[in-house]
Amino acid sequence: MDPISYFQAIVLGLLQGVSELFPISSLGHSVVLPRILGWNIHQNDDYFLSFLVATHCATALVLLLFFIKDWARIVKGLGRSLRDRYIDPDDPYAKLGWLIVVGTIPAGLLGLLLEHPLRTLFASTQTAAIFLFVNGLMLFGAEALRRRAPVRSEESIRSDEVIARELGFRESLGIGAAQALALIPGLSRSGASMGGGLLAGLSNEEAARFAFLLATPIIGAAGLLKLPELLGSQGDHVRGQALVGAVCAGITAYLSVRFLLRFFETNRLTPFAIYCCAVGAVLSVAFALA
Amino acid sequence: MTKRPQLIIPAVVLGVVLWVIAIVYWTQDAGSLPSFFPGHSAGSTHIHFKHGLAAAIVGLGCFVFAWFQTGGDRPDRPPTS
Numbered sequence: 158m159d160p161i162s163y164f165q166a167i168v169l170g171l172l173q174g175v176s177e178l179f180p181i182s183s184l185g186h187s188v189v190l191p192r193i194l195g196w197n198i199h200q201n202d203d204y205f206l207s208f209l210v211a212t213h214c215a216t217a218l219v220l221l222l223f224f225i226k227d228w229a230r231i232v233k234g235l236g237r238s239l240r241d242r243y244i245d246p247d248d249p250y251a252k253l254g255w256l257i258v259v260g261t262i263p264a265g266l267l268g269l270l271l272e273h274p275l276r277t278l279f280a281s282t283q284t285a286a287i288f289l290f291v292n293g294l295m296l297f298g299a300e301a302l303r304r305r306a307p308v309r310s311e312e313s314i315r316s317d318e319v320i321a322r323e324l325g326f327r328e329s330l331g332i333g334a335a336q337a338l339a340l341i342p343g344l345s346r347s348g349a350s351m352g353g354g355l356l357a358g359l360s361n362e363e364a365a366r367f368a369f370l371l372a373t374p375i376i377g378a379a380g381l382l383k384l385p386e387l388l389g390s391q392g393d394h395v396r397g398q399a400l401v402g403a404v405c406a407g408i409t410a411y412l413s414v415r416f417l418l419r420f421f422e423t424n425r426l427t428p429f430a431i432y433c434c435a436v437g438a439v440l441s442v443a444f445a446l447a
Numbered sequence: 448m449t450k451r452p453q454l455i456i457p458a459v460v461l462g463v464v465l466w467v468i469a470i471v472y473w474t475q476d477a478g479s480l481p482s483f484f485p486g487h488s489a490g491s492t493h494i495h496f497k498h499g500l501a502a503a504i505v506g507l508g509c510f511v512f513a514w515f516q517t518g519g520d521r522p523d524r525p526p527t528s
Contacts, residue, residue, distance in 0.1 A: 238515075239511075239514070241518065242514060242515050242517060242518025242519075243515070243518050243519075244515070262504065262505075262508060265501075265504060266501050266504065266505070269497040269498075269500055269501045270497065270498070270501055382497075382500075
């Protein structure tokens with residue numbers, strides 16, 4: 158019997174695409190949902206990790222394609238700065254590119270060194286529910302402690318240029334390190350990076366945009382690094398399901414990023430904070446009583 | 448960004464050392480690593496690929512940092528249209 162059915166793959170894939178980009182913790186949801194539905198799937202099972210690799214790769218690919226024009230400008234900007242051996246403050250894409258590099262390194266290093274121990278340490282559904290509640294508090298805190306919402310006098314100015322102007326390398330390093338919180342099931346990568354962007358003076362829309370740009374290399378690298386596991390013996394019996402899950406994750410990731418960029422033009426993190434606190438609190442109590 | 452040319456040589460040396468460490472991690476199993484290396488485990492045949500990758504990334508960062516320090520101040524450029 159296959160360890161994951163095609164129905165489960167569809168549900169988990171759809172969930173992964175949404176929860177990876179919404180600031181509500183994909184790992185936390187992929188830990189608690191199987192328990193709620195009574196599925197015999199655990200986050201430390203080899204086959205489940207192989208399945209997640211495919212959904213991560215799909216999400217990263219969707220993000221890359223969604224921002225492909227930005228990425229082309231960023232790569233050219235990086236090339237210009239390397240050629241000149243100088244990061245021109247008047248070249249927003251060069252600055253943005255190095256902000257992403259600086260933000261990716263701490264998350265990547267912490268992910269490489271701590272992913273396995275943290276995954277083992279915080280494997281229980283009870284812990285994931287508690288951290289989901291903490292994630293809600295973190296989102297509330299980011300909105301409460303943010304600088305006053307910025308008012309942009311130039312309506313036509315591009316978000317990427319504002320991000321490059323507002324953020325310094327130190328802030329980017331901090332936001333990048335905060336992304337590593339996502340290694341703990343229940344805490345959200347995009348929530349941590351959006352919250353960091355708000356504290357650094359970005360608007361909700363700019364913070365979301367920077368969070369998605371920052372997420373692309375880290376999610377993609379995490380997927381690629383574990384791709385051999387999916388292609389090797391560990392992926393036996395789940396490759397078909399992983400492919401289906403990846404397609405579902407790709408579809409919902411695309412819809413999510415479109416929705417969130419519009420949503421944050423006028424809205425804040427507060428609804429997600431309420432959701433995480435409510436679901437985290439209810440599940441913590443329910444799991445404790447079960 | 449303030450240029451610090453005095454850091455070029457230390458950054459390059461550190462980058463080379465980190466790449467040597469990365470290669471050691473990739474080529475030696477955990478039991479054969481020097482005992483002061485994180486991840487050393489007597490008798491283990493596990494290869495710490497991720498430790499090596501982490502060292503290589505930081506080493507690459509050192510090289511990039513050194514590269515930027517070798518440049519002059521703001522280069523002359525033709526005005527952009």
